[in-house]
Amino acid sequence: MLGKYHHFPPTHDSFTDAPSKDFYETIIIGGGGGGYHGGFQLSDSKKSAILIDDKGNLGGNCLYEGCIPSKAVYLTIYLLEKTKKIAALNGPVNISLVQDIWEKAIEHKDWVQSIRYQQHIREIFEHENLEFVKAIAKPIKCCEVEVQSLDGSWKKTVKGKYMLLATGSVPVKPPIKGSELTIGSEELFGYNTDYRKLKKSYVIIGGGYIGVEAASAISRLSTDITILEMLPNIMNGWDEDAVEEIKSTLKENNVNIKTNAKVTSIEKDGNQKTVYYVDESGETKSITADEVIMAVGRSPYVEEINNLGVVENRKIVVDSHMRTKIPNIYAAGDVIGKYMLFHSAVKESTVAAWNIIAERPLYEVNFRxxxxxxxxxxxxxxxxxxxxxxxxxxxxxxxxxxxxxxxxxxxxxxxxxxxxxxxxxxxxxxxxxxxxxxxxxxxxxxxxxxxxxxxxxxxxxxxxxxxxxxxxxxxxxxxxxxxxx
Known part of the structure; x- marks a missing residue:
């Protein structure tokens, strides 16, 4: 639970109050898909629960900077380009300037985020057995958590019978000199982002799905993009035929893909940034662009929960019932390091809640x-x-x-x-x-x-x-x- 964001999402004044009780049947840490869906299930079954999240609203990284805003931007650009493509059947069509398209896409993203945050505030109040607190949660031991306000004005310890850990994930920060010069998903798609002007050229570090999605969306607006991937191919682990289709389209949109490229440093010179990398022959090369996007993946956020004894290899290990090796502690979402996907987190959270309600491991997630x-x-x-x-x-x-x-x-x-x-x-x-x-x-x-x-x-x-x-x-x-x- 970080408590630090460029812009906090909308919240409600009552969410900043200290917990109203000392005991809840379930303590939930994290308000993303891995947390609040389980919280709603528990509340609907008349089970008392407290949900603690530092953003002050629900949706986690998915709504704040991930799948919802990025797909809102993607679909806005996609539909505009689709209209151009269909209309161009009988000749070229100029719908709008590139910068206008990007700004409209960002405005649409902002609107979608805003209505969903307001929806979540309403949903919290609709679940009377679920108490939501905007705060930082620090587990003391199994089913005992210190809850502290973001400004430090209050601190309270709460206890429970069960815990549901859904602390999510954070962007991977590779040890690259000058990495602080890059931007990531929060700058591009974060709630009420200040990043509203499209640059003419980009270097994207990372050829996984995050980097490839960004390249696919931005390249349709006639920008100059280079993807640097340290592995032999982009989209590692995906079907080779599928990857070749994506590479073909990216190249059609003038995306330059460099694989076996290990980035060593990034430097800023005026309004531009230069990325230095070592290619497969061992030669050091460089690319200069207006902006550099870091997209090398995400890792489970376990910093505040290491003392519970459920973290192994920087992730929480669970069984198919979403139960950790401590029977009364469940976990869901990115923090378990399986599928870092919102819809996966939702099912994991729901199954965890159902098993808590049943008071035994009865339901399972079919990850296949x-x-x-x-x-x-x-x-x-x-x-x-x-x-x-x-x-x-x-x-x-x-x-x-x-x-x-x-x-x-x-x-x-x-x-x-x-x-x-x-x-x-x-x-x-x-x-x-x-x-x-x-x-x-x-x-x-x-x-x-x-x-x-x-x-x-x-x-x-x-x-x-x-x-x-x-x-x-x-x-x-x-x-x-x-x-x-």
Whole structure:
């Protein structure tokens, strides 16, 4: 719990008061998806809970600087560019200046964040068994926490029967000389950010999903971008075919990708910044740009909870019930170091709360059915076992696919790149995974995730009439191609 932000989100005066009680059935630390969804479940079941968060509102990093604002910016730019692309069928169209598009995207992001923060304040008051406190939480031992106001005006110790730890994650800060000259997600997408003018050129350090998403969005506004990735390829761990599709589109948008590039230092010269790196041959090279974005990932935030005995290798270790090795302590969200995704945190938090309510480990999270999407153009999404993983695991399987160039919706949206791949276990014909590259992959993947979760057969999908013309027909076509009568 850091208590330091460029701009604090909206809050309510009552949230800054000290806890009203000494004992709560559950103490929740962290107001992101891993915390407040569990808190709502506990409150709805008449279980008293206190939720402590230093931002003074719910949503965690996802709403403050992560998935919500970044996707609001991404979709604003995407829709404007999509309109230009479709309209340009009969000649070039000039919709607006690049700077105007960026500023409108930031304004839209601000609006979305604002209405969601106001919504969360309302939701807190709607859950009468949940007390929310804007403060810093410092665990003393299992189920005992010191709660302190941000300004130090009060301090109080509260006790409980259970704890739910959801302290989230923080950006990784590599030991690079001059790293303080870079900006990150808080500057780009943070609530009420001061960073509202687009630069002409960027260097992005890190070719994971955060860096690639930033490059994909900004490059569509005709900026000069270079990605520096220290590994042999960008998007490490993703399907090679999917990565090649993304690289192809990035290069079409004039994004320069340099892999096997280890950044050593960053220097500022006037209004520009120079990044020095060592390439695969061992030669030191440099790139100068107007701005440098640090996007090398995030790590679980465990600084205030190390004394509880549940942290191993800088993360909290949990079982599928979301329980730590201390039975009365549960954890959810980025701090467990599994899927650093809001929707994963929500399910983890919900399952933890259900098990606290049941007073025994009854419910489990099916991590295999959690979908992952990289919001680039085209989008890339995955769930369950990928084709490459099936081979590695020795699972007898078949991969059925359908190319989106023949899909009606993809044609309407003028985005015919990509494909749908469904991984099917040969013996049972169960769907065990899926991989999608293309228009609305973030939407399509949810149906495959449901199929993985409920052990659906490929024929179950093939028998479902998918609405026409929607992108979901692509799953139908792939499934029908696999069905054996």
């Amino acid at each position: 059915s959690i979908p992952i999407t990289v919001f680039t153009e085209p989008e890339v999404a995955s769930v369950g076992v990928t084709p490459a993983e099936a081979i590695k695991l020795g699972i007898p399987h078949e991969v059925v696919s359908y190319h989106l160039e023949d899909d009606a919706y993809a044609q309407i949206m003028k985005m015919r790149k990509g494909w749908v791949k469904i991984v099917v276990e040969k013996e049972t014909q169960r769907i065990i995974g899926g991989l999608i590259v293309g228009e609305a992959a973030s939407l399509i993947i949810n149906e495959i995730a449901l199929a993985v979760s409920v052990n659906a057969r490929v024929k179950d999908i093939g028998l479902l009439a998918h609405q026409h013309p929607t992108i979901f027909e692509s799953i139908d076509r792939a499934a029908v191609n696999c069905c054996k009568i």
